[in-house]
Every structure is written in structure tokens, then in C-alpha cells.
Amino acid sequence: MNKKRLLSVTALAALFLVACGETSSLPESSTPSSTTTSTETSTTTSTTPSSSTPSSSTVSSSEEENTESWGIINGDFEDTTDDFEFLSSGWNAFISAPVDEIVAEATYKTEGENTYGAMSITSIGEPTQWWHAQLRQNGVYLNNGGAYILSFKVRAAEARTIRVQIQGGGLTSKPTALNELPVQVGTDWETKTINFIAPSNADGAELQFGLGPDSFLPNDLVGFARSYAEVHLDDVKIELGEPLPNQAPTISGGDLIAKKGEPVLVKAGLTVRDDYDRNLQLLDVTAIDITNGVKLNAADPAAGFYTFMYILKDSEGLVGSHQRRIIVTDPNQLINNTSFSQYDNNGMPMGWTKWSEDNRGGQNFSAGVMPHLLPEALLGNLQNGDFSQPETYESGNGWSTFISSEVDAMNATVTQVDGATVFTTASVGEDTQFWHGQLIHGNIRLPQGTFSLEFRAKAEAARTIRVALEGDGINGTERAINEKPIVLGTEWETHTIEFTTVKHVYASTLRFFFGPDSFLPTEPEDLTVHARKTDTVYLDDVTFRYEDELSPVATMVPTMAMDIWRIGAGGMPWENQLKYSLPFLQGDYKLNFKARADIARPVLLVAEGDGGVAQPRFGAVPRLTPEAQAFSYDVSYVADATNLSYSFQFFMGSYENYNDFKAWWPNIDAEENALSADDNILTTIYLFDISLTKVS
Secondary structure (H helix, E strand, O other): OOOOOOOOHHHHHHHHOOHHHOOOOOOHHHOOOOOOEOOOOOEEEEOOOOOOOOOOOOOOHHHHHHHOOOOOOOOOOOOOOOOEOOOOOOOEEEEOOOOOOOEEEEEEEEEOOEEEEEEEEEEOOOOOOHHHEEEEEEEEEEOOOOEEEEEEEEEEOOOEEEEEEEEOOOOOOOOHHHOOEEEEEOOOOEEEEEEEEOOOOEEEEEEEEEOOOOOOOOHHHHHHOOOOOOEEEEEEEEEEOOOOOOOOOEEEOOOEEEEOOOOOOOOOOOEEEEOOOOOOOHHHOEEEEOOOOOOOOOOOOOOEEEEEEEEEEOOOOOEEEEEEEEEEEEOOEOOOOOOOOOEOOOOOEOOEEEEEOOOOEEEEEEEEEEEEEEOHHHOOOOOOOOOOOOOOOOOOOOEEEEEOOOOOOOEEEEEEEOOEEEEEEEEOOOOOOHHHEEEEEEEEEEOOEEEEEEEEEEEOOOEEEEEEEEOOOOEOOEOOEEEEEEEEOOOOEEEEEEEEEOOOEEEEEEEEEOOOOOOOOOOOOOOHHHOOOOOOEEEEEEEEEEOOOOOOEEEEEEEEEEEEEEEOOOOOHHHEEEEEEOOOOOEEEEEEEEEEEOOOEEOEEEEEEOOOOEEEEEEEOOEEOOOOEEEEEEEEEOOOOOOOOEEEEEEOOOOOOHHHOHHHOOOOOOOOOOOOHHHOOOOEEEEEEEEEEEOO
């Protein structure tokens, strides 16, 4: 009897594109995942005391017949009516042809009275990898924290490796022991056993045997690289392992999506599970906002990325934890973190990720406040030098303060009023000096040369402040600007301080001193009349200029820089990529950014959904030059995205095969925006001032 339960045509089309967690031609990292949850619901689940025994909450009565085998159908390959049809139940084959240049076939073979499964591969191409030929099962059931044993018999026509993994079906991650596990296979039948723990409940997970050639083997197995000898498989089983002792409770749930100004439940979408305690609830979870910077106002959230840690303790005192982001999106400005003021654990600005194909791609990434010599048309300033964006004045690469209140009796506040920073001194002591109250900007980078520092300032009553630019050998052993006193009047005035750097510097510090001054000079001008004045100071439009007013402007723009150091022959455009993923909202938007490259070259910019198959299917070819340029494109979304599967990406890999893929982005003009291997230029690319603003 044929045991097939064929999936619907819709599911077939969708799942075909995410074979092995990736499309048939796109690597996994170029296809955004869709783990984000946006619903304000919660779930609580308990399993029975044996963590590896299914509870009624995870396995329904209709599934009990498969529970003994944990969803494996025809594991002994004796049912030869099981025809390997792609994505059917039981055994099914995935063969990624012709895109990945592999010719293969799955068949049954008989030896005596035993029948087994086989996959023969006739030919491969340069892009073919281990995941491009698979024997798999789609119906695996697992319980969170359960201990299991996967066993199977295997041999090959010649000694080689295969890969084994379990993924999908609601798993929060692949089991550690079955995450693309390389298995060495000999020419004689051998039974392999793999013990693993389920990281979460699974319903319809996929057990995959990757049988294509392998370019990514660890050092001790590289002798088998790219072998694709015929593989025989038999007696595939999943059985229970030894029950686990009491485990810590688990909290699971993907990143939460919310809209600016709409109240958000910080525990929404979380699931609580425990193997023994049945009374644990979401109410027992403690949510801690660990965002570095401004915290989330749940009643009226501002756009941004917020990081939360969730803690849960069971009756025996075991503690489980879970960390996720709450992403608040402004429908009028879809790019959060436009000034790169928030950084993720990967060192990149929040919302951005990078990926390079292991063998054919290669890029180094850096981000921060970097110097650019820009024409006046692209005038930029030191990070938030015009104070147009809100400031927390906490320590970091941008603006911060130092107010020595406890020791030196300097009591002051720093606020923003009408787009300017306002330093208000409440009280001082006899020993308080000018350096006891400061506004600081760190991580300043400047090329070698002659500069001027410009800023606008005024005070409630005429007084002095001091300015210093120091550190990182900016002027040898001396400060470039050494606590220079500046006289402020009661009206806004632009002040200019000229200085020289003796080398390119990476981490200098700019300081404005607002405390009372006991050490004012008498030459060349007697400033002692202003001694120890502490009236409120207003500061705005802080800018570094290079050489003179007619030259380009040296700016401290927050920038992402990609040093592209390898582009492999025969590769694909996405093999070096920078990607921004966010739940995009319906509407017409204007994508703006500025960019330059050390050596002129084009890049491929695409905006797409669900791994390239969904709207907006937008493409463009910005042509970068050593001089920074502004780029602007119209992008329309016809529907909301409810997860992070929508993205726009800068593809900087190989354009050798560009003509094979340009139709994926139908709005690209084929002739005007032609790309070829001649455009595979190794250089450093700089991107900044990126925004996605709603226009209608």
C-alpha cells in the first residue's frame, strides 16, 4: 500500500524554495528566515515527567500510530510503492537540478531478501553541494528536551562522507548533534547511531540525508571532499534514549514586531514549557529590558530595537532564560537605526547582517563613525553634530557627559531644546573646576591634514567654555586642541578652531568643558572677567572641515564599510552580501542612501520577499565611484510583511553568471544595467545615511 500523503500544490511550491533551509540555488544565509512572531498571544505547555515521553499536548491521537517510530515511515525501505516523490510523506528525494548542475536518481535496490534505498549521482557541476541531493522524511515528531537515538545502516560504492540533520517543524534550532553532521561512510554496511536532544517540540520536522558532493568538510575529512559515489541507506529509526533528569524550564518565542505608538505586550508570543512542573505560567516569567541605551516604553513605544531577557524558575530552583528583540517599526520610516547608534552582538548595526559563501566569497566588515571627505552637496557632520536626533548622553561612540557631582560638587543637567544641546549648571562648589562638567564625543576618526572645528554656541550671560581634541596621537604627544578657552555671548555665533593632525587617527575624543574656570589666561586677551561663570550654555552644529571652506568637508558620518577581499570564479552575485530585514508595510517608499568605493565599481541592490520569490521584486545597479554619491530609488510594497522574510540586500559577489538571474528583478533595465565578470572588483565599499521613507 502506498503510504503517500501528498502536500497541497501551494505547500509544495513554498517548501521547494526552502529545501534544506535554503533555496535550490540561493545559499541559506541569502534567504531570510521567518521565525518572527507578531501576535500578542502566549502559550503554556507542560510535558509528562519523562521528558522524552510525549504528552497529550504535543502528540494527538491521530499521530499515535507514528509515535513509536517518531514519524519515520518505511524506514526499512520494504514498501517499494513509496516512490520518492518530492515532499510526499515517507521517503522523498530532493535533487536540485538543473540550477545546481546535478544529475541524480533515487531508487530501490534488492540484495537477497533485503530491500534498501539508493541514490546514484551521475554528474555534478561547480556549484553542486551536499544539500543539492537528499533522501529525507518530512513527518518527524519530537518533544522538547526529549532524548532520542537516530540509527541507520549505510554504505557507499566508494568511501566518502554524507551529512545528516533535522530541521523545521517548529524546532527553535537544529539539534546540536544533528546540525549538518558529517558522517564517514565505508564500502561495507555499517550501523550508525547518533544520540540527540530535541531543542523544542517538533511537528513535521525534516530528517535529511545530504548526499551531494561536499566542499565544506572539517580538516580531518577533507580527503573526501566532492566525492559523490552512490550511497545505500537502510533501517532508519528514531527511538527514545534514556529519560532525562529534571530539566530547567524553557522559554521560547521569536522576535516580536510592534508599531510605533501602539502599546506592546513584552511577553507576547512567548511559550513556557517544563518537563515536571505543570503550573508554570507566563505570569511567572520575569521580563528584563537589557537594551543598551533608551529602554522600551511599552505604552507608547518609539521606533527602534529593544533587547529583552526573560527568566523563569521551576519548583526545584532550576532557571531557564531566553533572549529576544522587540522591533518597533515606524510605518513612515522603515529603517530603524538610521544613524547606526545601536549595535547587535555580531558587531553590526541593529537590523543588518552580512554573509559570504565560504569558498567563493570573502568580506571583512566594520562599522562606526568614520571620516569622509565629501562635496558640499553631501554635507555631513560629526555623529548627530546638529543634535537633530534624540541623545541619551550615555557612554559610547557618540555624545556622552561627565559631571563630577559627588566628589567635586558639580551639579548639572544636559538636555535637548529646539535641536540644540543645553548644559545647565545647578550648583558648584569651591573646588569645582571647568573639567568637572563635560560634553564628550568619542571615537573620532580624522585623516592627516589641516582642519577647522566649527560649532555654534551661546550662553544665558557672557561666559567662557573650553574645548579639547585629544588622544590617539592626533598631534604626536600633544593635544590637537588643548583646552582652548572660547568666549560666548548671548546670541548664537559660529566659532572656528583650526588644528592639524600628524597622522590618520581612529579614536580621538572631542571635549567641551562647561564647569567654572579658575585658570583663565590674561594673554593675548584678559579673560579673567569671566572666571567661574556657570550660566547655561547652548551648543549646536558641531562640524569638522578639511583645509578651508571651499574644500570638501571631513565628516564624522556613521558608516558601514565592507572590505571585499575575495570573489570566486563561477560564483553568484549573492555570495558577498549585506542585508537589512524588517517587517515591511504596505505603501510607496523612497529608498535613499549615500555610498562610495575606494575603486569604482557597481553593486547589485535588490529588495525582495521570501527568498527572492515575493514582492517587491525590485532591483537596481548603483555605480559607485571614489567620490561619495547620493542614490534614490522608488520601492513599493503591495502588502504588509508579518515577519523578517522581507529584505533589501547589496549583492557584491560574482557577476559572471548575472545574465542567468537578472530576470529575477524584472525592473532592472537589461542593457543599461548590464553586469559581468569585469565588474568583480576587490575594494572597500562605504554605505551611510540609509533611509526608507514613506511617500504615499
